[in-house]
Amino acid sequence: MEEKLLALIAEVCDSDDIYDLRDVDLFAEGLLDSMGAIDLLIGIEEQFSVSIAPTEVAREEMNTVDAIIAQVGKRL
Numbered sequence: 001m002e003e004k005l006l007a008l009i010a011e012v013c014d015s016d017d018i019y020d021l022r023d024v025d026l027f028a029e030g031l032l033d034s035m036g037a038i039d040l041l042i043g044i045e046e047q048f049s050v051s052i053a054p055t056e057v058a059r060e061e062m063n064t065v066d067a068i069i070a071q072v073g074k075r076l
Helices: 002-013 034-048 065-075
Strands: none
């Protein structure tokens, strides 16, 4: 699951840097914006059958690679 999710995050962020920046705020680094976050949530739903509404979690709960993996892991 983790590798597939990392690949999705890298695709949405258009950067392989996410593999090394797992605890970095993707929004602060300019790797993810609000539209990218929506694309990521759609991709998570399509690939993992996990639905996370944008209003369901605070931005701080999905702003790093590790936080995203944790949120998806909780719902699997």
